[in-house]
Amino acid sequence: MNYKQMATIAAITVAAASCTTEPPPPASGLDENGHLVSLLPETQETDGGFDYRRLPDGVQIRLGDTVKNVIFYGPRTVRVNSNLGDNYWQHPSLVVIDQPDPIAFELEDGGTTLKLASAELTIEIDKHSGSLSFSDGNGKLYTRESAGAPQRIEKVEIAEAPSYEVSNTFSLKQDEAIYGFGFINETEIDRGTQESLLNRRNQELLLVQTNVGSVIPVMMSTENYGILWDTYSAMKFKDNAEGATLWAESAPGGVDYYFMAGDGMDDVVSAYRDLTGDAPMYPKQAFGLFMSKERYPTQERIVEVARTFREEGFPLDYIVQDWQYWGGGEWGGEWDGNWSGMIWDPERFPEPEAMTSAIHDLNMKLMISIWPSVGNDTPLAAELDGHGLRFEPLHWISKKARIYDAFSEQGREIYFKHVKAGLLDKGVDALWMDGTEVEVGSACWDPDKVVADIKSLGNNAMGDFSRYLNPYTLMTTQGTYDGQRATSNKRVFTLTRSAWAGAQRTAAASWSGDIHASWDTLRRQISGGVSVTITGNPYWTNDIGGFFVPNYPGGEQNPAYRELFTRWFQYGAFNPIMRVHGTHIEREPYIFKELDPPVYDALKQAVELRYRMLPYTYSLSWQVTENDYTLMRALAMDFPRDKRVHNINDAFMYGPSLLVHPVTRPMYHLEDPPAKTIPGAYLRTPDNKPGLAGQYFSGRNFEQPAGKVVDAVLDHTWPGPPLADFPPGLSSLNNFSARWSGSLIAPESGEYEIGLEGDDGFVLYLNGEKVIEDWKSGGRRYHGVKRKLEQGERVKLGIEHYQGESDRNVRLSWRTPKDIAELERKRSTVGTRVTTYLPAGADWYDYYSGEKIRGGQEHTREAPLDIIPLYVRAGSILPTGPLQQYATEKPDAPYDITVYAGGDAEFTLYQDDNETYDYERGQYATVALRWDDKQRILSIGERQGSFAGMTERRELNVRLVSNGRPDSPARKVVYDGSPVKLSF
Known part of the structure; x- marks a missing residue:
């Protein structure tokens, strides 16, 4: 509600036919929670069934059953809210904290259109369809809703509560580029259902938080406008010939979006932060290097690593302690109830104050991992349970942990109280809030399963999880931010695995989750990171080197991985936050000093460049806070007139001066990329159903039959406990075996490479012939066999696998004829030269040589390690x-x-x-x-x-x-x- 207009409420008259003791509706068209209230009668008196009413800050229209408010929130920012006359929200917006502004505007009834015109924005409403068009003060069109179907609104009942299923569509210009929506689920990219492209034109996006997907429902356009959808359910975005459409499963207020415009994209970002909150400053040390791994097992080890950084003279500002510092379980055993209780294991971390003091004496800060799942045996759980503030389903990671209700103000206060007493008061400097999607089940990479898992939580303090599916991350970071601001003058810095609109006001930086190490993944971090920061959420990072390293046997001992790590580290030096993190392998940069001196020298040069740039970076961080600036920038933000930059996915601006073009291909240790997992579309079970039929057995040699399964694809990775579900019918992840059967259908004619990748033993049969056999314990490896196939030809498959201990994986893969041709092409282009497009509108200097280059052309230079x-x-x-x-x-x-x-x-x-x-x-x-x-x-x-x-x-x-x-x-x-x- 616009509280500045509360005095006008008493002046509203109510029709005599609807006598009531209820208070009259507000003149603004918004109730006390800021949601639409219908002020117009249900019967229309004007031609065509169109009626309207001027409001102090906009207009309300009714067309048929649809009521639509257009409310000014700024000179070029308006809220558009459409429903069928009823509003089912019970609480204010979680995202928008701004109120409507008293913008002077003219309202003109033009016969076929109704026009609102302020000094800087004109909105025309088509009386026939109700669609809106948006133009600047000079009449230049920004965009318009689809004339045929600007929105679709259907009343539904979900979780025994009324809501709407909605969509709304915009008609985009032909050469318009659109960006944003956050870091889209990497798993969907791997499946081939999404593309890792910065420009979202002609894309279809599933907007659901996952382990490797941070969704932010903001679209930014090269036409200098943006759209913020204030909806929290599962959503889908699709751009095609019919327009750019956002669909939401549960939108209790109907279609609800904010149109934000300006003279450039920075103006749009500023409008977004006016609506959702400014980004406070981080401590300066947050712009140094973070060293993290999964995990440092004792306080002696983490202090030892910190001291070694100083002894080796390798710059570092934060060292990070990942999970299980609270104790209570060993890998492979049952986890007890201490999970994320903000407590310390008395055996492995007996003196947390002494540990943090030792780290601070090295002029480092300590960041620590916390989770929304809380162990049953902790004082935190007991206090939450006393108020009914944990959800019933067990968190998959422990048989004694459940997730707290961050939608409850009391829940957030209790959670923070224990964070403060157990961690911050012990000297911890920053919080790393993991699993904030919120993660419930182990399939946290799969958006469909994430949706089901979150909905299984039932209702939170604000309502059902269908309507509140995505913003858990905002609520939990808001609670810890508010708690720290109320109890300390020390700047807050929080890392969160998920993000949502408004996260910037909670000092929360997101990262891209538990990604796998590969050159493809590195490329995705560039477009994915910019897709986060362009939404108005300025701080983002990723796991330098990839969290999982399955495709590089030996990890840091593998020279091919060291080349990838070096290039990733160089890219990280120009992330808003620079952070090394991962599991299984060693990656503290100083270890490469003896292991691989050229790699170490390259890492040292990159981190020293990062630290030399601190006066530039820290000054720009002030611009982020004071003037709504964006540090990591899409090229189109600074070169809007050069359409060649619209589709550049692997380069970006770092501040106003530096164009960064990371190396995203191997140059010294060229190896074929992993063969692709065979998609389920080309697999059939023996009874001709999609997928492969599987049978698990206890024992390495098929001794005792266990559960059966039909796998859509054969691609299993079972990390050590607690990071995996057991296969069907098994009670252990060690010493089991399995068989799969079915057939493969060739999608094209030509030579294929069909292969198996696995840890421990595996066998592949094609048409009954044993073509691959590697039946021995060992690390992950791959074998492939070539076969010529005709389009549509079926090949009978048989796969056998046994799993001992250690790593656990098996994957059926292929290279199609097209893949093989592309591989040959790439092999022919190996070299150390990199070609970069330098945008028109400026000349450029090579940072290293000082060479001056004319803009608007490609430039090639050598890029050694x-x-x-x-x-x-x-x-x-x-x-x-x-x-x-x-x-x-x-x-x-x-x-x-x-x-x-x-x-x-x-x-x-x-x-x-x-x-x-x-x-x-x-x-x-x-x-x-x-x-x-x-x-x-x-x-x-x-x-x-x-x-x-x-x-x-x-x-x-x-x-x-x-x-x-x-x-x-x-x-x-x-x-x-x-x-x-x-x-x-």
């Missing part, structure tokens, strides 16, 4: 700092200020105490740098503001780069806060 292609936009000011072991080590060190000629430039240096929220009270300092390219003058402005501990005097080494090289030696300036001008 220690080089990530990096280009600086002409007309840039790039401040860099010293080499450091941690981000706050040398607060008064000299800065290098490099000016790249070719256009006027501005940059604002920012400083504060790096740690507290005192900046919100004005305790910070800024220095404006301005380059006049025509006059060749750099102006260093007077320092604005101050704070305790501020560096009063700093040496600045100023360089000008033009024509491909520094024009002269660095000019040294001792800056004391007074303005300085330098002529070149």
Whole structure:
């Protein structure tokens, strides 16, 4: 509700025929929870059944059964809400915290259309269909709802509660690119049902949170507008010839979206944050390196690793403790009730305060993993249960853990109370909130199963989980953020496996989940990361090197993996948050010093570049907070007129000056990519049903029959307990065997490679012939056999497998004729040269050589192992700092200020105490740098503001780069806060 208009409620008249003692509806058309209230009669008096009513902040229309509000929330931001006259929300929006704004507008009835026109936005409503079109103040069209069917709304009952199933459709321009929706489920990409593309045109997306998918229901357009759908259920987005459509399973308020426009995409991001909340600043050390693994087993080990980083001189700011620091179970055994109870194992972590103190003495911070599932035997569980604030279904990871109700304010307060007492008060600096999708069952990669798992929780404090399927992550991070802000002046930094609209206001950065190491996965992180940050959620990261490393036997001992890790690390140096994490293998960067010196040198150069860039990065983080900036940027955000950048998936801007083009293919250790899992569409059981028929046995040699199964595809990975369900009929993940039978149908004619990949023993039969046999214990390996097949030909399959101990996997795979042809093509293009498209609208400089390159063309350079292609936009000011072991080590060190000629430039240096929220009270300092390219003058402005501990005097080494090289030696300036001008 618009509370500024509450005084007008009493003035509303109610029709005499509906006498009631109920309070009259609000003039704004919104109730006390901010949801649509119908103010118009159900019978229409105007031609065609169209009626409307002007509201103080917009208009309400009725067309047939549909009531539609169009409400101004800003000069170019409007909310559009449509339903069938009833609103079934019981609570305010979880996402939008803004209220309608008193925007002056004209309402004009044009006969066939109704027009709302403010100074900056015009909305035309078609009286025949009710569809809306949106134009700027000069009449230029942004977009329009589909004229034929702007929305579809159907009343439904879900979980014994009334709701709507809805969709709404926009007609996009032919050359319009659209971005956003977050990091889309990687599993669906692997299955071939989605594509890892930045531009969402002609894509179909399932919008459900998973382990490897962070959904944010925001679409951003190159036409300088965005759409935020304020709906929380399972959703689907589809763009095709009929338009761009969002469907929602349960939308109790009907169609509800916010149209946000501006002169550029940064304006749209600003409008989004006006609606959903600003992004507070992180501590400066959050922009250093994070070292994480699954897991450090004892407090002695985590401190040892931290000390080794310092002894080896490899920069590090955060070290991370993953799960099971609370104790209670061993791998492969039954987990007890201590799960994520905010307690410490007295045997392995006996002195948490001493541990955190030792880490702090190294000038590092400690981040720690917590989960929404809480062990039954903990004081936290007891207090939650006393108020009925845990859900009944057991969390799959433990037979004694259940998920707490983060939709309850009391639940969030209790949860945080134990977080504070058990962790923060012991010296923990940051929270890593894992499984926040929310994860219930073990199939947390499969969106269909995730939907069923979350719905199985029943009702939360706000309603049924069908309507509240996706935003658990927002609620739980909101609770810990509010708790920390209420009890400390220390800046909050939270890592969460899932994200939702509004997450930025809770200081939550998301990551892409438990991804698998491969070059394809690395490529997906680039487009996937930008698809998160462009929605207005500025901070994102991923597991450098991949969480699982199944395709590189030997892990860090495998030179092919070390090359991948190096390139991933280089990309991570330009993520908003730089974080190494994974399981099974060692990946602390210092181990490569002896193992592979060229790799170590490349890693060291990348991390040192990250730390040298801190004056640039930290100053831009201030712009994120103060001016709604975005650090990791789609190229179209900065080059809107160059349509060639619309579909570039593997390059991005890091701030206004740097174009980053990570290397995403092997150059030194070329190996064939893994054969693809054979899709279920080409498999049939012996009775001609989709999939393969399977039979499990206890014992390695088919001794005791267990459960039967039909597998849609044969692709099983059973990590060690507690990370997997047992196969049907088995009670152990060790020492079992299995057989599968069926047939394969060839989709095209040509030569195929059909193979098996597995750990321990496996055999493959084709048409009854044993073609592959590797019946021995051992790590994962692959064998393939070539066969020529005709399109539609059926091949009888038989697979046998036994599993001993250690890793557990088996996969039926192939290379089709098309795959084999593409592999041959790639083999012919091996080299160390990388070609980058440099957008038009600016000239560019190679960061390493200083070579100047004209924009609007491709440029090729060598990219040996220690080089990530990096280009600086002409007309840039790039401040860099010293080499450091941690981000706050040398607060008064000299800065290098490099000016790249070719256009006027501005940059604002920012400083504060790096740690507290005192900046919100004005305790910070800024220095404006301005380059006049025509006059060749750099102006260093007077320092604005101050704070305790501020560096009063700093040496600045100023360089000008033009024509491909520094024009002269660095000019040294001792800056004391007074303005300085330098002529070149």
